[in-house]
Amino acid sequence: MGLLSIIRKIKKKEKEMRILMVGLDNSGKTTIVLKINGEDTSVISPTLGFNIKTITYQKYTLNIWDVGGQRTIRSYWRNYFEQTDGLVWVVDSSDLRRLDDCKMELDNLLKEERLSGASLLIFANKQDIKGALTPTEIAKVLNLEAMDKTRHWKIAGCSAYTGEGLLEGFDWLVQDIASRIYMLD
């Protein structure tokens, strides 16, 4: 039995889920995490390293890792891949110019073997901004339909600003992970 499976077993007992939030800088990751944790979102600086929030959600404990998306620190993302149960990819739906970048980084991430079992939630964030692309448009740009058929994924529109769509998204993610990992109990 490998290291990983030992750790995974312990985790199962505690009903913990490890969730990794990534996406380009400025997409709204930190705002989303603070919003769903009911915290003040009016003064947030760009993330220099990472943050972790432990949130009790239904009967689960979510460890949410929010990693900065600035180009310089994207190379650190891979430090957080191990044992990830859920991957949240956040898109700034109003940043039309960087959608190519966004697609490329997501494609690279999805090639990562250590993330191959993780459920994937894509947040098309900033839906409150006039001119933002809809989740359907984002799905087309990112060519999500072409994704590996074994991957569990969903795209959801949201606004970290108003809070709309956040809980629906996390509900899906937590249910999906639970049905995969905790199926037996």
Place this chain on the structure above:
Amino acid sequence: MEDEDNEEQTLQKKHQLMLERLSARHQTRLETRKPDPSDSSTTSAFLSRFNDSKKSIAAKIESSTDPSRLPDISAAISDLEKFVAENSYLLPSYEIRSSLKTISDLKQSLENLTSQLIPKKKFSFKKSKPTKTQIPQPDTVSVPEKTTSYPIRDSPGFRHKQNQVLVQNFKGSEIGEFTISDLDSCEVKLIGCVNALFLNRLKNCKIYAGPVVGSILMEEVEDCVFVLASHQIRIHFAKRSDFYLRVRSRPIIEDSDGVRFANYCLKYEGIEEDLAVARLDEETGNWANVDDFKWLRAVQSPNWSILPAEERVGDVDLANLR
């Protein structure tokens, strides 16, 4: 139909309860007040605990010859990582990044030790194990289409202009995000509030803008002057440019040099109201707290500086400009 309505209702109820619980939790958190990030005792307490754990883990890695101890070491590294993450809201940026690096190094040493102690099995179905450098190999897995084939509409903005004065008033407009790109020797005046501002490839320009309620994202600018107010600003690939800023959070620069900072100095009729609406009426002093993502040392980054008082332009009144 009815079933759906019912389901919808329970869902809403569930969310309501959730939100209530969350805000209750927020309340208790507020009551058990967070330590002040600038409080140096928080930092030194963190550093001493961090260094103790680091030493003990490094010593274990150094002395281990028994593979059965590997899970323990791995767990200890995870704990240390979690400890850093939990404190990262409270730590100065340099400490965060240096601890990040330490953890990364520890993981690397553990990986090396693991491969020493548990030699790879000769015959097995390959389950291509992650190797040291995890940079994903392009094209080993076939992923259809590299670039987006879907046509993307253009957002409102000013593009591809030279030697012009460009004015946009957002008052009463429906514009949410605005783009300024590929300008040479232009002067741009933006009046009123907008949600998001994107600035790309500007040369020798002057950009004056009213408050941005969300964030400003900037790439590839040189020899420019910016007078900007926003909640956040990210500056990438900027050269020899001056920034007069009002920001609620810390401005960040990446891959930039010769950039200088001063406080916001724009005036136009009604700007005070606009700033208040955007909750940017208060001078936070954050214009001077610049974080350079390319500078990993505790001493001041050579890439940016404070604009000397005698070189600042003074108040800029849009009504008086040309």
